[in-house]
Amino acid sequence: MSKTIIPLFKQFENLIDNVPWVELIDHDTPIERLSNLERELGLDSLWVKRDDKTSQVYGGNKPRKLEFILADAKRKGYDSVMTRGGVGSNFCVANAVMCSKLGLQPVAALVDQPINPVVKKNLLINLLYKNELYYIRKGNRVKWLKLWMKLKRRNIYYMLTPGGSVPLGTLAFVNAAVELKEQIDKNEFTEPDYIFVACGSAGTVAGLALGLKLVGIKAKIVAVQVSSFIGYEGTVKLAYDTRNMMFEYDKSVPEVKIDNIIYETDYFGEGYAKPTKEGLEAIELIKKTQNMELESTYTGKTLAALIGFANKKHNSITEKTILFWNTFNSRDFSEVLKKMNYKDLPKNLHWIFEK
Numbered sequence: 001m002s003k004t005i006i007p008l009f010k011q012f013e014n015l016i017d018n019v020p021w022v023e024l025i026d027h028d029t030p031i032e033r034l035s036n037l038e039r040e041l042g043l044d045s046l047w048v049k050r051d052d053k054t055s056q057v058y059g060g061n062k063p064r065k066l067e068f069i070l071a072d073a074k075r076k077g078y079d080s081v082m083t084r085g086g087v088g089s090n091f092c093v094a095n096a097v098m099c100s101k102l103g104l105q106p107v108a109a110l111v112d113q114p115i116n117p118v119v120k121k122n123l124l125i126n127l128l129y130k131n132e133l134y135y136i137r138k139g140n141r142v143k144w145l146k147l148w149m150k151l152k153r154r155n156i157y158y159m160l161t162p163g164g165s166v167p168l169g170t171l172a173f174v175n176a177a178v179e180l181k182e183q184i185d186k187n188e189f190t191e192p193d194y195i196f197v198a199c200g201s202a203g204t205v206a207g208l209a210l211g212l213k214l215v216g217i218k219a220k221i222v223a224v225q226v227s228s229f230i231g232y233e234g235t236v237k238l239a240y241d242t243r244n245m246m247f248e249y250d251k252s253v254p255e256v257k258i259d260n261i262i263y264e265t266d267y268f269g270e271g272y273a274k275p276t277k278e279g280l281e282a283i284e285l286i287k288k289t290q291n292m293e294l295e296s297t298y299t300g301k302t303l304a305a306l307i308g309f310a311n312k313k314h315n316s317i318t319e320k321t322i323l324f325w326n327t328f329n330s331r332d333f334s335e336v337l338k339k340m341n342y343k344d345l346p347k348n349l350h351w352i353f354e355k
């Protein structure tokens, strides 16, 4: 297994031999100034961390987590990796893409969620990357049971926690925080006061919160609620669980107090994947000013919170340095997906395209 020295391993050397990791993405992701949007919002200093470009094959926050999760699956000798999520899950897609790099078979159990254009696109990317899909309508226990019976004899690594937000996946964002510290030390960026990031299954926020503490960055994380999956306490617990896992492998990992998360619930709207007016406006604004594509489930709501803070709620942030963490894949699949036919998906998913 690859032993490239990622920022996390430089900081905590004893993790190298114990923590599974395989190189899947392009380290480090760039940090860019959003000058036009900054001017539009009357902010002094607004930047973006381009995790939409984590990999040339498929970007977003999930490939970071899969560097650790899929390395674990490989190390333990599995040949398939199963994830679970909504029919439009970015994590299930990321797993399919990254499994293909490692010769693993992806499997995904998909459940209902509100349908939007990303859902259709993601289903077709799943098809492209030969993800073995099982669609189970909410509450259908019999179908779940049948699926377990069917998969029982296979050599499958189960990563059923949504979004890969187990301590091992969360470690990827501890690494991302150390990466950010290195970028600050190299003068690519000044230390931020606030980091705005989507909080879904919370691995991204929990890892960043822990990582910032470990490297001494004082920024507050504005964790923008985009699902009702975990909540503030669960997010903080995940950060502590991740710290404890690190400590098991490296006794130099200090104790920290996770008090750097502002859990922002005002931009969630009616539910997971249900677009909000503010979110859609935020998507339009960043498209117009920066030509950057966001989506309405995660990053649109996150930018809406940032705009809300800038506009009215928290005037004090206008003079601060703000970092928007873009977690959505920006790799364009439009050309290649034209060749895909939804009818090659399992039959019970066709209604999504025929609606």
Ligand SMILES: Cc1ncc(COP(=O)(O)O)c(C=O)c1O
Binding pocket: 060, 061, 090, 091, 162, 163, 165, 198, 199, 200, 201, 202, 203, 204, 205, 298, 299, 327, 328, 329
């Ligand atoms: C584009 C995007 N942004 C943010 C998130 C939230 O990340 P996390 O689940 O680590 O909270 C997700 C999770 O699915 C996502 O797909």
